[in-house]
Amino acid sequence: MRVFLTGHRGYIGAHLLQLLKEEGHIVIGCDLDLYASSRRGILIDPDLDLRQDVRSLVPQDLAGCDCVMHLAALSNDPMGELDPALTQKVNIEGSVHLARISKKAGVPRFLFSSSCSIYGQGASLDLDEKAPLNPQSAYARSKIEAEKGIALLASPDFSPVYLRNATAFGDSPMLRLDLVVNNLLACVLTKGEIRLQSDGTPWRPLIHVKDIARAFIAFLHAPRLLVHNLAVNIGSNQQNVQVREIAQKISARYPEAKIVFTGETGFDPRNYRVRFDKLSSLLPNFQLEMPLDYGIDEMARSFSSFPSLSREEFEGGKFVRLSVLKKRVSLFA
Numbered sequence: 001m002r003v004f005l006t007g008h009r010g011y012i013g014a015h016l017l018q019l020l021k022e023e024g025h026i027v028i029g030c031d032l033d034l035y036a037s038s039r040r041g042i043l044i045d046p047d048l049d050l051r052q053d054v055r056s057l058v059p060q061d062l063a064g065c066d067c068v069m070h071l072a073a074l075s076n077d078p079m080g081e082l083d084p085a086l087t088q089k090v091n092i093e094g095s096v097h098l099a100r101i102s103k104k105a106g107v108p109r110f111l112f113s114s115s116c117s118i119y120g121q122g123a124s125l126d127l128d129e130k131a132p133l134n135p136q137s138a139y140a141r142s143k144i145e146a147e148k149g150i151a152l153l154a155s156p157d158f159s160p161v162y163l164r165n166a167t168a169f170g171d172s173p174m175l176r177l178d179l180v181v182n183n184l185l186a187c188v189l190t191k192g193e194i195r196l197q198s199d200g201t202p203w204r205p206l207i208h209v210k211d212i213a214r215a216f217i218a219f220l221h222a223p224r225l226l227v228h229n230l231a232v233n234i235g236s237n238q239q240n241v242q243v244r245e246i247a248q249k250i251s252a253r254y255p256e257a258k259i260v261f262t263g264e265t266g267f268d269p270r271n272y273r274v275r276f277d278k279l280s281s282l283l284p285n286f287q288l289e290m291p292l293d294y295g296i297d298e299m300a301r302s303f304s305s306f307p308s309l310s311r312e313e314f315e316g317g318k319f320v321r322l323s324v325l326k327k328r329v330s331l332f333a
Contacts, residue, residue: 001025001026001028001066001067001220002025002026002027002028002064002065002066002067003020003025003026003028003065003066003067003068003069003220004027004028004030004061004062004065004067004068004069004071004102004107005017005020005027005028005029005030005046005068005071005073005161006029006030006031006068006069006070006098006289007030007031007070007071007072007073007113008027008029008030008031008046008071008094009029009031009033009035009036009043009073009123009172009174010031010035010071010075010171010174011035011111011172011175011176011209012165012168012209012213012220013029013031013071013072013173013174014041014172014173014174014211015209015210015213016069016185016212016216016217017029017043017044017046017058017072017211018044018292019214019217020217021044021046023217023306023321026047027046027047027048027245028046028047028048028050028061028065028102029045029046029049029050029061030052030054030057030061031049031050031051031072031175031298032051032052032053032072032082033051033146034054034134035174038085038174038175038176039173039174039175041171041172041173041174041175042173043173043174044302046307051161053090053094054070054072054094054097054098055089055090055093055094056200057097057098057101058101058207059101059102059104059105061101061103062101062102062105062107063105063106065105065218066103066107066109066221067108067109067110067111068098068102068107068109068110068111069111069113069216069220070095070098070099070112070113071113071114072085072090072094072109072111073090073094073095073139073142074087074090074091074141074142084239086140086311087138087139087142088138088142088145089307091139091142091143091146091219092142092145092146092149095112095146095149095150096146096149096153098103098278099112099149099150099160100153101296102158103151103153103155103157103158107312108157108158108159108161108224109157109160109161109220109224110150110158110159110160111160111161111163111216111219111220112146112147112148112150112160112161112163113163113216114147114162114163114164114165114231115139115140115143115164115165115167116164116167116205116233116234116235116272116274117135117136117137117139117140117143117151117167117270117272118133118135118140118141118144118164119131119134119135119137119272119274120133120134120136120137120140120272121136121199121270121271121272125203125272125273126274126275127222127272127273127275127276128153128233128274128277128278129164129231129232129233129257129275129278136270137270147162147231150162150198154228154229159224159227159228161219161222161228161230161231161232161265162227162229162230162231162232163212163215163216163219163232163234164231164232164234165207165212165215165232165234165235166204166205166206166207166233166234166235166236166239166274166276167179167180167181167204167205167206167207168206168207168208168209168212169181169182169206169207169208169209169292169295169299170182170208170209170210170290170295170298170299171209171245171295171298171299171302172210180204180243180246180298181206181246181250181292181295181296181299181322184196184246184250185246185250185296185299186303186305188254189303192253192256192257193257193258193259193260194247194257194258194259194260195260195262196243196244196247196259196260196262197260197262198243198261199261200242200243200244200247200261201242201243201244201271202242202243202244202270202271203240203241203242203271203272203273204240204242204243204270205233205235205239205240205272205273205274205276206235206239206240206246206271206292207234207236207239208288208289208290208291208294208295210289210290211288211289211290214289215234215279215286215287218283219232219283220244220273222282222283226282227282230282231276232254232278232279232282233274233276233278233279234276234279235274235279235288236276236288237275237276237277238291238304239288239291239292240274241320242290243319244259246292247259249293249296250296253296253297253300254332271317275301304331
């Protein structure tokens with residue numbers, strides 16, 4: 001197949017590009033390469049590499065493609081609060097524009113990278129795809145509005161699917177340390193303690209970054225009648241955990257590191273436990289391969305061979321999306 005992949009030089013995209021190429025697909029990548037400084041592994045190249053904003057794409061750029069996988073976004077809660085208007089332009093308007101020109105170009109399938117963060121402060125636990133949405137950030141709100149805008153374009157010849165990903169963790173050639181599991185691990189290795197900014201009680205659904213990439217591959221091959229214009233939670237019921245449980249698992253691996261509750265953020269309203277039964281029903285042969293314990297061990301091994309991860313680099317924001325975006329925000333003007 002011929003696949004158009006946005007965000008191929010991002011945290012998830014680096015894995016997804018590799019999986020697509022391993023399957024023998026032709027891949028056109030589109031990415032501004034905002035996070036070049038966070039590269040710490042080997043990246044493979046797409047067959048065609050477009051370094052541009054998705055908002056500048058035209059239907060001709062997508063000619064002959066069988067699927068668009070749209071990962072590119074301003075994927076950071078603090079950045080969304082810093083500039084909500086910019087988040088709207090990129091995450092909503094950019095996504096709907098890409099879907100619209102994909103339809104014009106005759107692309108039959110559009111896989112949109114959404115997020116379980118849209119459930120926000122859940123009115124109850126065990127939220128499925130029909131649960132009320134209660135977003136707590138501009139980023140989460142942008143994902144909801146993008147889903148709505150893209151859904152209006154659905155037709156017999158254009159099938160969008162909305163992959164509501166759980167919170168990612170795990171190693172990647174394009175590292176992120178602003179995700180809860182990765183952040184707590186990096187904190188241990190650079191500061192010698194596990195620092196929780198809340199009381200640790202909020203629930204989070206978790207998924208290894210490579211399992212997200214594998215889910216996109218699964219939906220690429222899924223029959224149209226099964227997935228047309230559907231929103232699907234991507235994760236596993238077994239990987240809903242409280243933040244303090246993550247800290248305890250890391251503490252078990254690093255018993256010398258104390259768990260410290262800093263109280264910096266106080267009450268964290270982002271509290272959601274999610275159900276993934278729909279994913280299991282639609283794609284019964286798809287199973288997550290990399291549980292949380294595996295991801296912790298994997299990153300611990302990776303960090304042990306990564307001597308450049310100093311406390312200064314960790315605090316300096318080289319691997320933190322907000323710090324990078326603040327420096328390069330002019331690219332989206």
